[in-house]
Amino acid sequence: MHKRILSVAALGVVATLGLAACSGGSAPAASNGPVDGKGKTLNVWIMKGTNPDATAFYDKVEKAFTKETGATVKIEEVQWADAHDRFTTAMAGGTTPDVAEVGTTWTPEFADAGALLELDKYIDGEKGLKDDLVAGLKTAGTYDGHLYGMPWYAGVRSIVYRTDVFDKLGLKAPTSWDDIVKAGDAIKAADPNMLAFPVPGAAEFQVYPWVWGAGGEIATDKKGTWTSGMDSAKSQEGIQFYTDLATKHGFSSAGATTWKETDLKDAFSQGNVAMMLSGSWTPNALIQANPDLKGKIGAAVIPGKDGGIAPSVLGGSHLSIFNTTKNPDLAWAFTKMMTTGDLAKEWASQTGYFPGVQSAMKDALSSTDPLVAPFAKQMVDGGGSVPVSPNFGAVQAKKTTNSMMQSILSGQKDVATATKDAAKEMTDLLNQKK
Missing domain, CATH: 3.40.190.10 (Periplasmic binding protein-like II)
Incomplete structure (x- = not known):
């Protein structure tokens, strides 16, 4: 030491x-x-x-x-x-x-x-x-x-994308959820082998921007009692949109169901990904891993459902x-x-x-x-925090959110069932007495 x-x-x-x-x-x-x-x-x-x-x-x-x-x-x-x-x-x-x-x-x-x-x-x-x-x-x-x-x-995490791919297809950085889908459809049609927007199943912090972007909450505290909002209508809407990128629109792959953020970055650096959520600390590492990507990477804030900025952890x-x-x-x-x-x-x-x-x-x-x-704009205008609870570490240790995501992406549960189960587990853990 x-x-x-x-x-x-x-x-x-x-x-x-x-x-x-x-x-x-x-x-x-x-x-x-x-x-x-x-x-x-x-x-x-x-x-x-x-x-x-x-x-x-x-x-x-x-x-x-x-x-x-x-x-x-x-x-x-x-x-x-x-x-x-x-x-x-x-x-x-x-x-x-x-x-x-x-x-x-x-x-x-x-x-x-x-x-x-x-x-x-x-x-x-x-x-x-x-x-x-x-x-x-x-x-x-x-x-x-x-x-x-x-x-x-x-x-902070924002959208990282291939500017050369977007330029070739006449696309602009997405500023709404509809933009993400339209861009993904165009990329998929132009190159079916490229993942337009992969959804990693073991990347908890990539889930919450879609919850917040739809107006939902992870969990709220009222007089010392926590209640998870992962199963609220708004949270479900955000999670449905995010998982639909994989299950409905085909912008991801079956293998991504178990991906961590490191797996996502590896796929991007190998030239197999057009858009992803990634941290402000990663672009240089992507270029270092693949120098051919220099000058071909851009970033954009994560949009809310109808525009604006969705908070990011x-x-x-x-x-x-x-x-x-x-x-x-x-x-x-x-x-x-x-x-x-x-x-x-x-x-x-x-x-x-x-x-x-x-x-x-x-x-x-x-x-x-x-x-x-x-990334700077995302951090100042759209930076978010997970529930400020001494028990949130227990939620992460239990992999509550990742398990929810994997059950949806694998087809084991629908969004309503998966979010309800996750919300119950999260609420129980957040209120657990030491």
């Missing part, structure tokens, strides 16, 4: 300049003064497994913040695969770090366990910051009315402060430094994700790059 020792200071002048630089002065201005970190130490866990080598980034942090306070930060990189067990063991033993990167679906779980510090007073103490947080990440970091996860970085991370910290103000200074301004933009650039504050996304939102701007 890789460990590095860094010197850290509070925001002070460096962060203030960084915020101004990232948005021409429109970003939140620091309203809290510098924190004296002399003689103090922070322990920080950052996840390892999907992020690049951050040595140079950490060195830059060290130089900037040693000058400000001289506080020492011990950054330990933890493998994602081991992280949840590491966290639960540390929480049980009272040995949690001061600050840690926490996956968005873990934040409510750890908050419910009483392990995290409420961040509301810190957010409210920074002028404009509360309104600058990316909505989907803010929602995912809020539990029982309080913010426990400061948005750090995120990725934000994947990413928060930075959270654990309540065992002896230096909460210094922990917040570090958290703010990592999540706002130039350092946040630089980290996002290195990882291929987007920052967690809207002001740091100015360049992305104004970009003319066809593989940047649509």
Whole structure:
């Protein structure tokens, strides 16, 4: 396990300049003064497994913040695969770090366990910051009315498509569900061997945009009791449309019934797919896998039923402060430094994700790059969150949504039956007492 020792200071002048630089002065201005970190130490866990080598980034942090306070930060990189067990063991033993990167679906779980510090007073103490947080990440970091996860970085899924195929057929990027079907029909007629819009059966997060796009909900909380909405008329309409792409329109294949997102990306990189849902972090990997695709890939927001933007699940991370910290103000200074301004933009650039504050996304939102701007718009205007419940992990572990999808795609159940069964299971799991 890789460990590095860094010197850290509070925001002070460096962060203030960084915020101004990232948005021409429109970003939140620091309203809290510098924190004296002399003689103090922070322990920080950052996840390892999907992020690049951050040595140079950490060195830059060290130089900037040693000058400000001289506080020492011990950054330990933890493998994602081991992280949840590491966290639960540390929480049980009272040995949690001061600050840690926490996956968005873990934040409510750890908050419910009483392990995290409420961040509301810190957010409210920074002028404009509360309104600058990316909505989907803010929602995912809020539990029982309080913010426990400061948005750090995120990725989002949108439609990725073959621009060369669309151009050849005189097609435009779809802006409604009808457009998707019309484009799919044209692609299928022109090349029956190409999958116009495959529907993977083991890709949970690709299902929810169609539920939301039809006006449905995954689950809602009323006074502490959760009720899944997967079997509502609107949710069923969205799921019917999505599965019909395979079962009715023939835009998918029987093999895709068990596909994960990685299988979908492999098929696209092999030149066998015209449209798919895929993450903002994937286009470069697709081109790397098949250089012939360079200049032939475009992206578009996921449309709602009649247009607009269907919300798409934000994947990413928060930075959270654990309540065992002896230096909460210094922990917040570090958290703010990592999540706002130039350092946040630089980290996002290195990882291929987007920052967690809207002001740091100015360049992305104004970009003319066809593989940047649509994803940025999807994230800011159409970013969604799965139910913020400490039990949603149990729903994912049970594979409730994937099982529902596979039963429909395989013809074992119709949409009404499959969604009813899934809704019951989801409701039971979300209300399960620990």
